[in-house]
Amino acid sequence: xxxxxxxxxxxxxxxxxxxxxxxxxxxxxxxxxxxxxxxxxxxxxxxxxxxxxxxxxxxxxxxxxxxxxxxxxxxxxxxxxxxxxxxxxxxxxxxxxxxxxxxxxxxxxxxxxxxxxxxxxxxxxxxxxxxxxxxxxxxxxxxxxxxxxxxxxxxxxxxxxxxxxxxxxxxxxxxxxxxxxxxxxxxxxxxxxxxxxxxxxxxxxxxxxxxxxxxxxxxxxxxxxxxxxxxxxxxxxxxxxxxxxxxxxxxxxxxxxxxxxxxxxxxxxxxxxxxxxxxxxxxxxxxxxxxxxxxxxxx
Numbered sequence: 208x209x210x211x212x213x214x215x216x217x218x219x220x221x222x223x224x225x226x227x228x229x230x231x232x233x234x235x236x237x238x239x240x241x242x243x244x245x246x247x248x249x250x251x252x253x254x255x256x257x258x259x260x261x262x263x264x265x266x267x268x269x270x271x272x273x274x275x276x277x278x279x280x281x282x283x284x285x286x287x288x289x290x291x292x293x294x295x296x297x298x299x300x301x302x303x304x305x306x307x308x309x310x311x312x313x314x315x316x317x318x319x320x321x322x323x324x325x326x327x328x329x330x331x332x333x334x335x336x337x338x339x340x341x342x343x344x345x346x347x348x349x350x351x352x353x354x355x356x357x358x359x360x361x362x363x364x365x366x367x368x369x370x371x372x373x374x375x376x377x378x379x380x381x382x383x384x385x386x387x388x389x390x391x392x393x394x395x396x397x398x399x400x401x402x403x404x405x406x407x408x409x410x411x412x413x414x415x416x417x418x419x420x421x422x423x424x425x426x427x428x429x430x431x432x433x434x435x436x437x438x439x440x441x442x443x444x445x446x447x448x449x450x451x452x453x454x455x456x457x458x459x460x461x462x463x464x465x466x467x468x469x470x471x472x473x474x475x476x477x478x479x480x481x482x483x484x485x486x487x488x489x490x491x492x493x494x495x496x497x498x499x500x501x502x503x504x505x506x
Contacts, residue, residue, distance in 0.1 A: 213449035220442040221458040225465025227435035228300045228307075229473060230427040231292060237424040240292045242414065243431075245405035248284070248397040250432025251440075255394050258437075264387055275380050276392045283373035284397035284436070290365040297359030301476045304466025305341070306363045308489035311456035312337040314371040318452040321375050329495050336492025340485045347481040374443070374452050381448035390441045397436070463490065 234243050268276065295303055312334040318324040380389060405415075419425045446455050467486065470476040 210449060213446045213455075216442040217446040217450070217455050217458040218461065220439045220446065221461035222465055223434050223439050223442075224459075225304070225462040226469055227431060227439075228295065228303055228466045229469040230430045230435070231295045232300050232470075232474065234424055234427040234431065235292075235296055237421055237427075238418050240296060241401070241405045241408055242410060242418060243428070244288055244292060244401040245410070246415070246419070246428050247288070247432045247436055248394065248401050250429055251394050251436035252398040254433035254437045255391060259391070264385070264391075266388060266391060268384065268388065268392075272380075272384050273392075275376070276384070276389060277396070279373060279376045279380060279389065280393045280396040282369040282376070283440070284393055285400055287366050287369040287373065288397070288401070288436075290362045290369065294359045294362030294366060298356040298363065299476050300470030300474055301467055301478060301482060302356065302360070303363050304463050304470060305482060305486050305489065306360055307367060307459065307466060308463040308486065308493060309337045309341050309364075310367045310370060310459045311493045313367055314374055314456040314459075315453050317371050317375045318378075318456075322378060322452060324451055324453050333492040333495030336495065337489050338492075340488030340492060343481070343485050343488065347479075347485070374447055374455070377444050378447050378452050381444065386441060386444035386448050389444055390437070393440060394437055459493070 231243075315324075315326060315330060315334065319326040377386075377389060419428070443455070446458075463486070467478075467482075471478045
């Protein structure tokens, strides 16, 4: 039962993440990056407070646990959300979604190094295919009348690395710290950090409030804050606490597909034949990365 609930949490997490790229792009058409991040974590924390009012928990941690949570928070939310929004400000949702497909391969590498989760030869082949697919896409983008967004792509890669490190650290942390405890502290740190950066950089309280009068923007921020920040943080940490990191990482494929489809079907972004080829190579590689770990799980 616990395994099934963890798998369900991973699926829901991936769908929410897949759609989040679209809502980030929508929000960027209304406001700047700093305001979006500040409001995103404000709503995430408000959602968290509602959750805690319904289900109170003990938040007490010892010094070692607090230090571990602080390290986790450095990568998620601070580095992850900062690099993600900077990247999405320069590249399309479709490009970001395809690059995101290499995330499971990177996660597998880190899990094998730090969690000693075994990597089979077929998984190594999958890692190679995932990276080769991403390189192919960027080479095609830069040579076919389609601008190569180097800086934006690098920011997305940084966000992928931050996610992988966060997952590995969280797997260790959940041995002694409850997933909801980690979520509470990371959300609170994100709230303080991004709001402080916004106001220190010259942001005004009037802009903070008035921006929320635009309904499409408000809906985007609500989605990004409550579901894509607070919700996915709790869901992913719960899944990682019950399943191997390598197995959980396979669900990033769902996020990648949802992201690509949302960019094409909803935002009307262009889709070229080489996007399909690259996406298929990446996804096949990621499946190879994870197939062994999934099959070795006890039934």
